[in-house]
Amino acid sequence: xxxxxxxxxxxxxxxxxxxxxxxxxxxxxxxxxxxxxxxxxxxxxxxxxxxxxxxxxxxxxxxxxxxxxxxxxxxxxxxxxxxxxxxxxxxxxxxxxxxxxxxxxxxxxxxxxxxxxxxxxxxxxxxxxxxxxxxxxxxxxxxxxxxxxxxxxxxxxxxxxxxxxxxxxxxxxxxxxxxxxxxxxxxxxxxxxxxxxxxxxxxxxxxxxxxxxxxxxxxxxxxxxxx
Amino acid sequence: xxxxxxxxxxxxxxxxxxxxxxxxxxxxxxxxxxxxxxxxxxxxxxxxxxxxxxxxx
Numbered sequence: 218x219x220x221x222x223x224x225x226x227x228x229x230x231x232x233x234x235x236x237x238x239x240x241x242x243x244x245x246x247x248x249x250x251x252x253x254x255x256x257x258x259x260x261x262x263x264x265x266x267x268x269x270x271x272x273x274x275x276x277x278x279x280x281x282x283x284x285x286x287x288x289x290x291x292x293x294x295x296x297x298x299x300x301x302x303x304x305x306x307x308x309x310x311x312x313x314x315x316x317x318x319x320x321x322x323x324x325x326x327x328x329x330x331x332x333x334x335x336x337x338x339x340x341x342x343x344x345x346x347x348x349x350x351x352x353x354x355x356x357x358x359x360x361x362x363x364x365x366x367x368x369x370x371x372x373x374x375x376x377x378x379x380x381x382x383x384x385x386x387x388x389x390x391x392x393x394x395x396x397x398x399x400x401x402x403x404x405x406x407x408x409x410x411x412x413x414x415x416x417x418x419x420x421x422x423x424x425x426x427x428x429x430x431x432x433x434x435x436x437x438x439x440x441x442x443x444x
Numbered sequence: 445x446x447x448x449x450x451x452x453x454x455x456x457x458x459x460x461x462x463x464x465x466x467x468x469x470x471x472x473x474x475x476x477x478x479x480x481x482x483x484x485x486x487x488x489x490x491x492x493x494x495x496x497x498x499x500x501x
Contacts, residue, residue, distance in 0.1 A: 294460075
């Protein structure tokens with residue numbers, strides 16, 4: 218694989234890729250910690266997630282700056298241009314995913330003030346799946362693996378189905394006993410956040426397909442049909 | 445009367461600015477030709493891709 222003749226440009230692109238991956242790693246850790254603070258009933262972990270979100274926000278600004286600099290100074294073309302536009306898009310998703318982890322952490326702090334409401338295995342599974350979706354999307358981004366990106370896109374349906382099951386279970390608990398309402402609502406929010414986290418992972422995967430192939434696979438049902 | 449103007453350049457900023465169609469030649473061979481937007485965003489040939497992104501040894 219040939220590299221750029223301009224080695225400084227090559228280094229700038231690599232640095233941008235590394236920044237995005239580092240940011241992705243921070244987001245992965247944030248979401249798994251925030252759910253752990255619910256399942257292990259440990260609010261200190263949740264506080265830590267809130268604190269660490271600042272670093273994710275700082276990285277968003279750094280990535281944006283690096284992209285702007287490359288656009289202005291290097292006039293990237295072809296795969297480089299697609300990489301930069303992808304970076305600009307996915308950095309927003311990653312930052313938002315960090316915020317979602319904070320939202321889950323806030324629910325955790327609220328939940329941990331009251332006795333636990335039943336087993337949490339479905340919520341743990343939902344969290345594992347969402348986190349895995351992000352991990353695989355980042356992996357596809359690094360390796361340029363379209364097949365893996367497409368698997369992430371299809372994997373979102375499984376995540377949505379589990380969310381719906383959890384939603385109905387929690388609704389059942391609320392109807393059984395009105396004292397459950399507050400805690401079940403918090404858990405419902407947490408589940409919704411995780412489902413939304415998965416949606417952002419899908420966005421990442423779609424952008425990876427664009428970056429590699431140069432074809433936009435978003436919103437297939439919203440396209441105007443030709444002719 | 446219709447005109448076609450051919451501009452031969454190595455300047456990768458000038459080429460997309462002035463043209464509707466772009467052709468990439470290497471050592472006298474036509475490597476790839478197509479609409480300028482396509483050549484500069486999603487070229488099909490690896491050698492064209494390498495050239496427009498500045499990977500030219």
